[in-house]
Amino acid sequence: MSAEALNDLDNVILWIDTNTSNLEIPSDAKVDLALACFDIALEHQAAVSILYKNGLYGSMLSLLRVLTESVVRGMRILHCASEREIRNFLKNRDQKTFKEMIGDIESFLKPDIPTLSNLHKNLWKDLNGFTHTGFNHLSNRFDDNNIKANYNPQDLTNSLALSITLGLIAASEFIVLSEKEFLLPDLRALIASYGEKKYP
Secondary structure (H helix, E strand, C coil): CHHHHHHHHHHHHHHHHHHHCCCCCCCCHHHHHHHHHHHHHHHHHHHHHHHHHCCCHHHHHHHHHHHHHHHHHHHHHHHHCCHHHHHHHHCCCCCCCHHHHHHHHHHHHCCCCCHHHHHHHHHHHHHHHHHCCCHHHHCCCEECCEECCCCCHHHHHHHHHHHHHHHHHHHHHHHHHHCCHHHHHHHHHHHHHHHCCCCC
């Protein structure tokens, strides 16, 4: 149910805020750009919770694509971007598509489970629709011939769960860069716990 997912999201937001505030991280152009992406992602994650609590479900769902993009772009910059690409990015000339960024990340990290590719395959079309006011957004704005939010509760729950996962990925990058290894066991436990959790 959404109440359980919302409680989990709030607990994750609190853990991230408590453990990533005021971290000391070595600075250079690549790291700074990546950290900016992750910081934006965590802001979007917090906004998802706020919007859900206020019943602003359409706005909440529209944030899911930009939350996803913030995490993926940050990972791509941090792990894969060349110096030339960083210079181009600083001149607002980033040429990579979302799918290409995912391919670069997974080629570099070689994950056991291609989580980002699966997300792109299974959710990207819907995320685009929510962000760009597509059919799946508009079709959920009617209730008994009245125009108002009428979203499937399971879709809202799934959105909260996705926000949990993406925020934890962003937080993990902060922690690794700060070399605070003592935080990693707790972080891995959170990722394992929420990554495997199924909300009814």
